[in-house]
Amino acid sequence: MAAATRRKRPAPTGTCSSCPAAAGKKRPRYQFGSIYNYEKLEVLGEGTYGVVVKARDQRTGETVAIKWIRPDDDGAGATDLRAVFREAGCLEACRGHPSIVQMKEVAADEVTGHVFIVMEFVGPSLESRLTRPFSEAETRAIMRQLLRGAEKLHGEGTVHRDIKPDNILVGPGGTLKICDLGMAAPARPAGEPYPEETVAALWYRAPELLRGARTYGAAVDMWALGCVMSELLTGAPLFEDAKTEDDVLHRAHDLEDAMEFTDLAFGDLPELSEAGREVLRGLLSFAPEKRLTAAEALSHRWFDGEDAPLSSALCPRKDRRGFISFI
Structure with missing residues (x-):
């Protein structure tokens, strides 16, 4: 996990699906x-x-x-x-x-x-492996794993609320695992607000969060995954130069306009297929109700394509002394 600004821990009202708030289940008793x-x-x-x-x-x-x-x-x-x-x-x-x-x-x-x-113990973070743009086939292989993880989380009634490359681990053979559920919370009924004022890392924070909304759902994770997908394809965070919430929100508005009214969106990805663009646009829809769910994204025709092997793309790289660095 990367160092982050201390935030107030999520309020203990409710738990994940195996805890009291879900379906009347009792909290599991842990034998420490x-x-x-x-x-x-x-x-x-x-x-x-x-x-x-x-x-x-x-x-x-x-x-x-x-x-x-x-x-x-x-x-x-x-x-x-x-x-x-x-x-x-x-x-x-x-x-x-x-x-x-x-x-x-x-x-x-x-x-x-x-x-x-x-x-x-899995291995290094995906962030440590983002040293170059990934090919479309490599990106598809990565996103397939991440979307399956998000589908499972959301299916269990959990919103992660802090998906970013630093909270994705790379294991042997290019396996990927979503980690750090410290900010995760049970999905709340429509209209019921969360107590926290700020969740998610700035560059991966969904527009509804940037606008101060405290009623939201799993769509905030899908926006974050869209940001991750863009970063994989370009080699740089989508909102890398943004310093404030207003900066990110302004650029998110610009992105939405470009996607809706022009052909300029993702102009730095000329080789990305139309199917890939459809998935990226769907994940980065400004309106959360229009954003693709994990299941919808996985059923898109883009995922009918062949994945590239990830073992070489994500394998640990040797440092100048010849040691494998996992940190």
């Missing part, structure tokens, strides 16, 4: 493991709500990733168990899906009372 079963190896990243470290399971020798969720400012040093259960519940609901990072257990430090989420 001991954090002392793991040997810390190195820090992988620091994000909005916690720190992720690479560690070794001393019982099996397996490499894992462990997330420590920061206590709230007024938490007197104690982990907010509701935040842990919410994120763990979202991960549990998606257990077994190949495009979402897998949780192994919830572990506790019996000395400090801190609680941790232990997950599979």
Whole structure:
């Protein structure tokens, strides 16, 4: 996870589909493991709500990733168990899906009372591999995996709310997994607002969020995936130079006008097929109700095309000393 501005943690009203708010289900009771079963190896990243470290399971020798969720400012040093259960519940609901990072257990430090989420170790972030534009076939292979992950999340009643290249992990052979569900929340009924004033990274924040809306749905994730798709094809973030919400919103308006009234949209992608343009336009529709859902995008004719192998496109690159760098 990349460093990010601290935001107020999502309110604990409701949980993911395996937690109380969904279908009247009770929150799963976690049997905490001991954090002392793991040997810390190195820090992988620091994000909005916690720190992720690479560690070794001393019982099996397996490499894992462990997330420590920061206590709230007024938490007197104690982990907010509701935040842990919410994120763990979202991960549990998606257990077994190949495009979402897998949780192994919830572990506790019996000395400090801190609680941790232990997950599979995957590899580097997609952001670290965005060193060049990807071909259309490579982009299709990546987007197919990401859209399948989003389809699973949304099907379980979860909105991720922070999809970006830094929250997508690259595994062996070019497998991709959506990670960091710390900002994820259960989808709310139409018209019911979320409590948070700000969610999602600026360059991937949907227009409705930029305009201050607090009633929204899974379409905010689809906009973010459209931004990721554009970045894959061009090699640079769609709104890279934007500094403020007004900057991004103004450019999003310009993009919408270009898509609707001219042929100038995506002029820097002359080789992109018309089918690819249709998917990109659908994901980046300014109006959320017109935006493609994950299922709609996956059923588009663009995905009838052949994917390119990703093992070489996304494989770790050697640094000048000859070591493989995963960080």
